[in-house]
Amino acid sequence: MSNQPKSNRKLGLGLASIVVGMFGFGFAMVPLYGLFCDITGINRAGGTGRVAVSDVTMLGVDHDRKVRVDFDSTLNAGLNWEVTPQTTTLEVHPGKVYDVSYRVRNNSDHAVVAQAIPSITPWQATEHFNKTECFCFEQQTLQPGESADLGLRFVLSRTLPEKYNTVTLSYTFMDTNRDKMIRNAVSAR
Amino acid sequence: MSTEAIHADHDHHHAPSGIGRWLFSTNHKDIGTMYLIFSLVMLFLGGASAMMLRAELFTPGLQILDPDTYNNLLTNHALIMVFGVVMPAAAGMANWMIPMMIGAPDMALPRLNNLSFWILPFAAIMLIISMIAPYFPGGGTPINTGWTLYPPLSVQVGMGMDFAIFTVHLLGISSILAAINIITTIVNMRAPGMTYFKLPLFVWSWLLTALLLIMIMPVLAGGVTMLLFDRHFGTAFFDAAGGGDPVLFQHLFWFFGHPEVYVLLLPSIGILGMVVPTFSRKPLFAYKPLVYSMMMLTALGMVVWAHHQYTVGMSEAVTTYFMIGTILISIPVGYMLFSFIFTMWRGAMTFETPMLFAVAIVLMFSFAGVTGVMLAVVPADLQYHDTYFVVAHFHYALIPGSLFGIYAGVFYWLPKWTGHMYNETHGKIFFWWTTISFNLTFFVQHFSGLAGMPRRIVDYSPIFAEFNMISSIGAFSFGASHLLFLYIIIKTVKGGEKASDKPWEGAQVGTPGLEWTLPSPPPFHSFTTPPAIK
Ligand code: HEM
Ligand SMILES: [Cu+2]
Numbered sequence: 001m002s003n004q005p006k007s008n009r010k011l012g013l014g015l016a017s018i019v020v021g022m023f024g025f026g027f028a029m030v031p032l033y034g035l036f037c038d039i040t041g042i043n044r045a046g047g048t049g050r051v052a053v054s055d056v057t058m059l060g061v062d063h064d065r066k067v068r069v070d071f072d073s074t075l076n077a078g079l080n081w082e083v084t085p086q087t088t089t090l091e092v093h094p095g096k097v098y099d100v101s102y103r104v105r106n107n108s109d110h111a112v113v114a115q116a117i118p119s120i121t122p123w124q125a126t127e128h129f130n131k132t133e134c135f136c137f138e139q140q141t142l143q144p145g146e147s148a149d150l151g152l153r154f155v156l157s158r159t160l161p162e163k164y165n166t167v168t169l170s171y172t173f174m175d176t177n178r179d180k181m182i183r184n185a186v187s188a189r
Numbered sequence: 190m191s192t193e194a195i196h197a198d199h200d201h202h203h204a205p206s207g208i209g210r211w212l213f214s215t216n217h218k219d220i221g222t223m224y225l226i227f228s229l230v231m232l233f234l235g236g237a238s239a240m241m242l243r244a245e246l247f248t249p250g251l252q253i254l255d256p257d258t259y260n261n262l263l264t265n266h267a268l269i270m271v272f273g274v275v276m277p278a279a280a281g282m283a284n285w286m287i288p289m290m291i292g293a294p295d296m297a298l299p300r301l302n303n304l305s306f307w308i309l310p311f312a313a314i315m316l317i318i319s320m321i322a323p324y325f326p327g328g329g330t331p332i333n334t335g336w337t338l339y340p341p342l343s344v345q346v347g348m349g350m351d352f353a354i355f356t357v358h359l360l361g362i363s364s365i366l367a368a369i370n371i372i373t374t375i376v377n378m379r380a381p382g383m384t385y386f387k388l389p390l391f392v393w394s395w396l397l398t399a400l401l402l403i404m405i406m407p408v409l410a411g412g413v414t415m416l417l418f419d420r421h422f423g424t425a426f427f428d429a430a431g432g433g434d435p436v437l438f439q440h441l442f443w444f445f446g447h448p449e450v451y452v453l454l455l456p457s458i459g460i461l462g463m464v465v466p467t468f469s470r471k472p473l474f475a476y477k478p479l480v481y482s483m484m485m486l487t488a489l490g491m492v493v494w495a496h497h498q499y500t501v502g503m504s505e506a507v508t509t510y511f512m513i514g515t516i517l518i519s520i521p522v523g524y525m526l527f528s529f530i531f532t533m534w535r536g537a538m539t540f541e542t543p544m545l546f547a548v549a550i551v552l553m554f555s556f557a558g559v560t561g562v563m564l565a566v567v568p569a570d571l572q573y574h575d576t577y578f579v580v581a582h583f584h585y586a587l588i589p590g591s592l593f594g595i596y597a598g599v600f601y602w603l604p605k606w607t608g609h610m611y612n613e614t615h616g617k618i619f620f621w622w623t624t625i626s627f628n629l630t631f632f633v634q635h636f637s638g639l640a641g642m643p644r645r646i647v648d649y650s651p652i653f654a655e656f657n658m659i660s661s662i663g664a665f666s667f668g669a670s671h672l673l674f675l676y677i678i679i680k681t682v683k684g685g686e687k688a689s690d691k692p693w694e695g696a697q698v699g700t701p702g703l704e705w706t707l708p709s710p711p712p713f714h715s716f717t718t719p720p721a722i723k
Contacts, residue, residue, distance in 0.1 A: 008297040008373050015369045019407050026411025026441055030426060033437050076430045077341070117429070123502060174430035 051130045051155075059158045061095040067156055068092075071100060072170040073116075079175040080108035081142070086149070094158045101149045102135070102171070106142035113141045116150075116171040125167045128160040139176055212307075215299035216713065217284045220306050222606075224281025225599075227309055229675070231273035236668050238266040243630075243664040249651045257323075259647035260333035261349070265320050267336035268353070271453065272360045273316070275587070277309060278595045279456035280367050283395045285606065287371065289711060290389050290702025292380025292720045297373040305366035312359035319352030335645050337442055340427040340435045344419050351420070354413045361406040368399035368406075380703070380719040386477060389702040390462025393480050394455040397487045401452050404491065405445040412441035436501050443494035451490045453587060455483065457594020458525055461547050463702070464597050465529045468544035469536025472699030479528045482521035489518050499570050508567050515565035522558050526551055541693075542616030546597035549624050550589045557585035560635070575645075578638025584631045596623075596674075603681050604688035608710040611681040619677060622670040629663030 069092050071085035082105040092098055106112050116136040120126045131137075135150035142148060156167070214220055241262055245254045254262065284302065288295055296302045323331040329347015332338075343350055375388070375396050388396075415426040416438065425431020427438045466473045473479065493514040495503065503511075529551050538544070560582040564570050573579060604610050637656040642649055649657065691697065691705040703720055704711070 008377050011373045011376060012298055012301070012369050015372055015403055019365050019369075019403050021407075022404055023407035023411050026408040027415075029408075029411075029441060029444075030415075030437065033434070033440065077345075078430070172429070176430075 051132055057095055057097065057155060059095055061093050062158050063093055065094055066091045067094060067160065067164065068166045069156070070166065070168040071102075072168055073102065074170065074172045076172055076174040079112070079114060079173055081106055081112070081114065081173060082147075083171075083173055092156055094156045094160055097132070097153060097155050099151060099153050101151045103147065103149055104140070104142065104173075105147035106144060109144050111141060111143050113139050113176045114173050115139050115176050116173050119170050119172070121168045121170070122164060125160060125164050128157045129167065129169065130155045130157055136171065213303065215295070215303050217288050217296045217299070217302065218711070218713070218715075220296075220302050221281045221283075221285030223306055224277045224284060224309075227306075227313075228274050228278035228281060229678070231269050231277070231313065232671065233675075235266055235269035235274055236671060238262045238269070239664065240668050242266065243661040245647060246649070246657050247661040248658065249649055249654055251648060254647060256647045257331045257333050260335065260645060261320060261323070261331035263645060264332045264334060264336055264338075264353075265316065268316060268356070270587075271336065271449070272357075272364075273309075273313060275453045275591045275595065276360075276364060279395075279398070279453075279591075280305075280364070282391075282456065282460070282595070282598055282602070283367075283371055286602065286702065286704060287374055287392055287395060288378070289704040289707060289715050290392055291375065291378060291383050292703045292716050293374060293378035294714060294716050296370050297378050298370045301366050301370050305363045305370065308359050308363040308366075312356050312363065315352050315356040315359060319349040319356060322349045322352060323347045337439075337446070338413065338416065339442070340416060340419065340438050343416055344427065351417065354417050357413045358410055361410045364402050365406050368402035371395055371399040372403075380716070380721075382721060383703075386480070387700055389459075389700050390473060390476070390479065391456070391459035391702070394459025394462070394483060397483055398452050398455045401448045401455075401487055401490070405448045405452075408441055409445035412438055412445070415441075436498070439498050439501060440495065443497045446497065447494040448487075448490045450583075450586065451486060453591040454594075455486075457550070457591045457598075458483070460594045460598040460601070461529055461550060464543045464547045464601050465532045466699045466701075467601070467693045467695040468541060468547070469533045469538050470695035470698060471532055471536040474528050474531035474534075476700055479525060482524040482528075486518065486521040486525075489514065489521070493518060496565055496570070499567050500574050512565055512567050516562055519558055519562050519565075526555055526558075537695075541600075541613060542611075542620055543597040543601040545617065545620045546593050546600070549620070550593050550597070553585055553589035553593075553624075553628075557582055557590060560585065573638065575643055576638040577634040577642045577644055580644050581631050581634035581638055584634070588627055588631070593624075599678070601693070602704075603678070604692040605704055605707075605709045605711070607682050607685075608688050608708075609681050609685035610688050610692060611677050611685065615673065615677050615680075619670060619673045622673065623667060626663050626666035626670055630660050630667055631663075633659045 069090045071088055071090075073083040073085055075081060075083060082103075084103045085100070086103055087100040090098065090100065102116075104114075118131075118134075118136050120129050131152065131154045133151065133153040135152060140148070140150060160167075211219065211223060214223070241254065242259065245252055245259055284296065287293075319332060322328045328349065330345075332343075332346055332349045332353055334343045334346065334350075338350075338353070375392055379388075415424070418424040419426050419428060419433075425433040427433045427435045429435065462473055462479070493511055495507070495511045496515040499508055499511075529547070533548075540548070560578070564573055564579065564582055600611060600616055633656045637653045637660075638644075640653065642653045642656075688709040690708050692709065696705050703716075706720065707715055
């Protein structure tokens with residue numbers, strides 16, 4: 001009986017270290033989660049990276065099949081831009097190359113560097129949506145009041161399963177200055 | 190030493206009186222009582238918010254609440270019920286019963302015990318502030334996110350969220366301390382001869398619950414801390430523009446949130462494991478496998494969390510994994526229910542109030558298991574997700590599965606706690622009243638959910654009007670039934686027929702606790718010398 005409080009304290013502290021460990025685990029999830037998604041491609045959205053035209057057109061054009069492609073855009077919070085898809089919908093033949101563009105305008109009073117992140121619905125179509133050129137491969141800089149037409153060249157591959165007749169490509173535009181703004185804000189504190 | 194001296198010495202250790210007795214209490218029974226009273230108060234607060242929600246939903250259109258206030262009340266309702274009612278009630282019973290059941294003089298770490306209780310009232314005050322802060326100048330929008338607190342919305346709402354985050358921190362600390370204390374008590378303080386496989390099921394259920402708590406609460410605390418940093422310190426854990434990912438929060442939340450439903454469920458399963466054998470007058474059927482199935486539930490429960498996130502766009506392989514894992518969980522859950530049914534099988538059953546609850550729980554909780562498996566199936570869930578079908582599922586899981594289990598425990602142990610028998614007729618009226626009105630409230634929500642009524646929205650299409658009116662009528666009745674509950678408790682505390690040490694004839698079959706060897710009510714210090722176990 002007499003040594004009981006001591007062993008209670010020992011066990012209690014042991015359990016407390018599990019608590020601390022799990023708290024750390026929560027924070028470890030931040031990098032691990034990103035890593036896990038990168039390795040497995042679980043969270044991959046937005047289509048393939050840049051591909052060469054010849055890679056996806058060598059099967060030829062499927063003139064018998066038509067797939068509707070819708071274009072869409074979203075502004076992430078805090079980005080004072082105007083983004084308009086110049087083409088909102090297009091009937092395409094798989095295997096053929098198409099060009100479309102997005103008109104963007106910086107409505108803010110300072111230069112902004114933005115990055116567009118694509119996403120495709122249904123996600124099963126993602127790997128069949130090939131971009132040979134895209135403004136989303138680079139960051140885009142606009143001076144105050146400046147506007148631009150951002151181009152996109154794509155080929156829907158002939159491997160797209162028959163059951164998909166409509167594919168939506170949606171871009172979310174994000175302010176890349178956010179990182180810097182944050183650092184400034186924090187150091188100004 | 191003379192007899193007077195012994196007596197005086199004894200008195201010296203006796204219950205201190207006045208407010209100090211409660212403020213500085215390290216006595217497991219007093220702390221248990223405080224937990225239970227706290228939980229009862231919160232039950233009425235959470236219930237009042239539910240009544241307002243149902244009043245608003247009585248007919249389509251906006252009547253008494255604006256959308257933000259509605260969602261704020263909804264968030265508070267859930268947080269209060271989960272963290273303020275079920276968890277403290279279960280912790281209160283653990284405090285009261287575990288030392289008595291295993292023959293220990295008190296909890297292992299009594300001062301820690303005092304702390305883990307006294308954090309709770311402060312957390313409750315924080316939660317109430319979080320709710321009223323938005324109505325003051327500069328308070329911003331109310332917390333309209335629901336209890337899941339998903340960003341980006343939770344990063345944008347007003348300062349109420351900061352109070353809610355601190356509330357979660359406090360509640361987390363409180364339940365972690367309680368969990369550490371409970372595990373230490375069970376591991377170190379068992380009377381000689383009380384081996385692990387002689388432990389009453391309630392003790393086993395709490396051992397596993399406490400293990401879950403120390404694994405999951407820190408992760409939730411981490412998640413909401415990141416939220417706080419995103420809100421005020423410019424980090425971007427959950428902001429895509431800064432390289433973060435809002436879905437990460439969902440993973441952190443549900444890594445906590447799914448095991449949490451077993452935290453709510455298991456203590457009640459433990460109570461059923463005491464109540465069913467008592468009133469069937471038969472030992473628990475397959476006690477050991479039942480313990481193993483609870484372990485399996487605990488382990489599996491940790492790795493299936495993303496079934497709450499089928500619609501966020503995970504890959505097919507991942508959703509398939511979570512689907513299979515979730516469906517597997519129905520095996521231990523089903524096993525428990527069968528174990529209770531086989532305990533009743535050919536038993537000499539009588540139907541006192543705790544047993545009525547137990548039988549009803551087995552029936553109604555099975556229903557939640559069935560809708561749970563439906564929700565686990567990915568293609569079906571894409572349809573059901575975020576509809577009233579989910580609301581119906583988890584209310585069938587939580588009200589019978591946890592709340593009614595706690596009621597069964599209250600009626601079962603009230604004679605032991607107070608030394609008085611409750612009025613059996615009143616108990617039975619309460620049972621039928623509350624069970625029927627519960628079903629009236631939530632059964633129809635399966636239909637409105639299947640028909641597509643979305644959850645967490647203040648208004649709805651008139652085609653759902655009848656379902657909602659029935660739900661609201663049921664809810665008002667369900668709420669009112671709790672006034673009778675309160676009356677029964679107060680009346681039993683104040684007086685009533687004297688309860689014997691063992692008020693239930695069958696209370697000693699199988700793997701009972703040692704609580705029935707003590708008088709009712711038990712003395713301030715239960716076991717000063719360890720009892721011997723045959
Ligand atoms: C066989 C056992 C069970 C299965 C297969 C199961 C499955 C599920 C699934 C798949 C969902 C997500 C539905 C959606 O949001 O679309 C869900 C939600 C939920 N379940 Fe269960 N469940 C089971 C048992 C339980 C138990 C025992 C409890 C609690 C005691 C519970 C409480 C909840 C809660 C609270 C939610 C909703 C959380 C929220 O979105 O706010 N479930 N369940
Ligand atoms: Cu779950």
